[in-house]
Amino acid sequence: MPEMPEVETMVRRLQSWKGWRITDVKVDVRMSSKAAKKFLPGDEYNSVIGQGIVDVYRRGKFIIFMTSSGAILAHNAMSGYWDMLEDPWTFDYVEGQRASTDADVRVMFKLEMFGEQKTLRFHDARMFGSVRYMDPTQLAVKLSKLGPEADHTMSLYEPVQVLTSEHFNALCTGHYKSVKELLMNQDKIAGIGNIYASEACWFAGVDPHRTSDSLTGVERNRLFLGIRSVLRQALERRLDYGGLKVYRRKQCQNCESPIITDKIKGRSTYWCARCQN
DNA sequence: AGATCACTCCGGCAGC
């Protein structure tokens, strides 16, 4: 599933669409009325036609296509990814490679620049993602609900607050039932999902089940550094998941103890009982 | 007010 490093990687590729104008849109909702509400529903469908793509940014796990008079806000959720019809891309997700196919295309944007035509496609097999059009006010309202960014990257939508050590320390002081839930809460910190939450806790030597306010100052700082470290490494390693330390691992990369797995708030969680306590 | 919980979307796929 895509988290900040995956979305950042995708946005960098999507920036090649700057300057192109949307001439047509096709939405495949596969007979699902619920899914139809997620991919340019109602008026949004017509609103994007004729608009130019001014720039492309990332905020948390959202992709923002700034257009002439508003923005297309997209979320890849679990299985979403973007590519171009004329030059299909592949993306490596932790579940495996997303190789471009026609079967899972949900939205197609016909684009034009200097008489040349190309097709931008949003794929999403499980239809958990979303592609919405909104005006600048709606966009601002939406983005204002997200917490500070987990880390700064080159495609970040700015201005925005980036998480600081002090802010993270203050967040921990709130009594969150588990520190992993805090890390994954987009209202508190934007960009971290299930994979990198487990990874950051391993890096810090902190049991993900701990209440956030039970963490010592040293642990809070280690966790703050862990968030940055695992996200930056993922980006630098170009999404090579061989670098993951606990997520979906059987054995601790540090002490060789078996990795334990259970669920926190319904999400699979991995940790080493010996190194994380 | 803010935290927390339960529920929903959906298809791939593990496990019988």
Added chain:
DNA sequence: TGCTGCCGGAGTGATC
């Protein structure tokens, strides 16, 4: 081989 149940970001609404 064909079925069933599980999985999960985010949004929503209920409940404290």
